[in-house]
Amino acid sequence: MKITLVTLAFVFATPCLAQVVVPTRTVRADAIITEMDVMIGNGSNDDGFDLLRDVIGQEAKVVLYAGRPILVDQIGPPAIVDRNQIVSLFFEGRGLRIATEARALERGGVGDNIRVMNLSSRATLFGQVQPDGTIQIKQ
Structure with missing residues (x-):
């Protein structure tokens, strides 16, 4: 089995995707996040959430856009x-x-x-x- 430089470059250049919580629609600032507002998607999980229960019932501090991971500093207690x-x-x-x-x-x-x-x-x-x-x- 021969490993080429191109294969190694592909393996190391591909970002690692994880399960993250993303909004299903745009959520306005100061809105309470419900089950209908979020789902699990693929993305980078550096400062995001990976469990729905950590997000549901929290309040959006900023506008949350559909499909983008919800970051820790973007939500908080109501x-x-x-x-x-x-x-x-x-x-x-x-x-x-x-x-x-x-x-x-x-x-x-x-x-x-x-x-x-x-x-x-x-x-x-x-x-x-x-x-x-x-x-x-x-x-």
Whole structure:
């Protein structure tokens, strides 16, 4: 059996395709991804998903185009705080608890760090969205 240089070039030049999750249609930003929106396709799986369950129920952060692999930074947990929404803001530390109201300056899901404006002082702060929709300020 004789291996030629052309054969070796073909073998090493062919990209390795893997199973990846791709949209079946264009999904708009801020839309929740459903079973009907995605399928398993072939493509590069560098920063993509290979399981449908990891994608379904997540929210698109950007427009997802049909047939292109969905990348990790393109989706996230559904937003529970909307921009301009009035939210409860709290800080806890060193035996002190401060609670007030703030206006959300960004959308955010559980665990996201978003900008908020304290309604009393008009100061802009960063806080983490909690599961109950409140914002926790950290040191």
